[in-house]
Amino acid sequence: MWQAFLSNKRIGSSRPAAPSDGLRSEFHKDYDRIIFSSAFRRLSDKTQVVPFPQSDYTRQRLTHSLEVSCVGRSLATSVYGMVRDEIGELVSQGDFEAIVAAACLAHDIGNPPFGHFGEKAIQDWATQRLAASEFDGLNDAERTDLTKFEGNAQSFRVLSRLQMSNRRGGMRLTAATLGALVKYPRPSHVAGTARYKKHGYFQDDAELFGEVFAAAGREPDEHGQFSRHPLALLSEAADDICYAIIDLEDGCKAGLISVAEALDILEDIRPDSTGSSDMPDSDRLSMGRAMVINELVQKSVDVFQAHLNEVLDGSFTGALIDHTPVVKPYKLAKTTAYERVFNSERVLELEAAGYRAIHGLMEILVAAALATSPNGLDKHILKLTRLTITDDMSVYQKLLACTDKVSGMTDRYCVDLFRKLSGHAIG
Structure with missing residues (x-):
């Protein structure tokens, strides 16, 4: 089953997957193509937390995407160690990490x-x-694509249509990388019950989207919805972790959240993570952020392992982070960042x-x-x-x-x- 999920078939290309030269795999090429794309560069002036930040510390979409990619790589490292016996002959650890890291790198590339x-x-x-x-x-489908415009669907479109638009498939990333990118594998208009809260593709891109999931061995239901690619759960977890914890840190740096409140939240997620009171606040925040991210990575991997059969057969529901024992303080971090930062006057x-x-x-x-x-x-x-x-x-x-x-x-x-x-x- 894993073999289909790790396909190096390039979406949009009629040529068979290239044999590895043993030096630079197709998945590492995906990562490099994203890094060097103009769409990725533009993330340097797109809002993550505060538009037009006055501080040179505050993150934008580019730094956020790089950090999510790092966390995604860590998640992939742990999962590879867990399933090495099953996939070791299919893909190296470095390639497995590159798939998730590349998907994370591009997860916000379609954000307006x-x-x-x-x-x-x-x-x-x-x-x-x-x-x-x-x-x-x-x-109805075309209208809903626009009235429910979705950055996740636009990310797929940017990678598969708009970048290198002179050819079918655009950047022609591998099926594994694109599968790991897609959080919500459904169209915008669903006649029945939607399996996911958002959509992952526009009608104009349905054919290419279908090719990604066909390569992964996922069949659509009667409403055009697919079960998620297993590695998409890791990409989502990486974004979830960074979105809450790092936005909390940025809120402190911007003076919108008190340091004491942020430290309390971090301690609730990972006790003894923020050092002692005689340390500078900035060091305590950095230390707490690092240790809490590591804690959430390990807890997410534990959930992935505990539910591996459901993850592989497509029956797993929800996000990994929602099944962890620290979901309550995690959600407090996310809510605090949203209420204090995103609703601030500036x-x-x-x-x-x-x-x-x-x-x-x-x-x-x-x-x-x-x-x-x-x-x-x-x-x-x-x-x-x-x-x-x-x-x-x-x-x-x-x-x-x-x-x-x-x-x-x-x-x-x-x-x-x-x-x-x-x-x-x-x-």
Whole structure:
């Protein structure tokens, strides 16, 4: 069963998987392709916690993704030791680690500017705008792709369509890496009961998405939903761990969470993790963060091992972290970071500005993209933004081209471009 999950077939390519030269595996090539991609570089100016941070300490999506990748590699190291006898002849430890590390590296590569609030801006724009009669031709699945716009689905699209867009499969990553990336293997529109809270692909990308899970031996149900790839549970756990613990640390550094409160939460997860009171606060936070991350890694691996049969047959439900004995203090860390940081006045002000910019850009781009007889302004917009619209594209595909363009922008570029195109930057 493991062999299908570790497939080095390159999605989108008609050529068979290349034999290993014993030096650099296909999975390490995946990691390198992501690192050197323009979409990954743009994460350096995309919000993780605080937009436009005033401190050089605060993390952005790029540093978050690198840290998640490191934690994912640690999870993979422990799991490999656990299943070495079963998979040792199929894949080396280094390759097994590279699959999870690469998936973690790319997990946020489709996030729009201003993080999850950017997703909400696109969703709200689509809900309002697509109610017009001119969009009656969209089917339910196409409409839901836009009104429920999802960064996870966009990540798959970036890797398999938008980067290296001149060829089928885009970056042509391996089935194993793409499978490990996908948290929510379902379409946006599900007629029955949705197995996952979000979706992992757009209708425009359904064929390539199906190839990933066919390679893994996963069959869709009647609603197009798949059981998760086993290694996706490790990628998800790495993100869950970093999202809560590191955002808590950033909240302290930003002065939005008291050090005492953060240390108490860390101690609840891993007793004796924050040192003694005579140590500097910054050292206690760093020490606590490191030890708590290690604790959560080991607890997550324990759950993976205890439920291995369900993980492999696809019947395991929920996230690994939710089944650990420390889930209660973990959720307190996550809730505290959300309430104190993401709802702080500075973050709300900047996100509101980003929301308006995204809304405005979608209006401007869609008007130009859908114009049947483009006027001078429409042509200027298409040229300035390098938005490629062709006659053979459907209305749905033209709308996706606009969300592709906006979601690929950095925070600063999004705001600056809106000011320029709306005339606010004149003078």
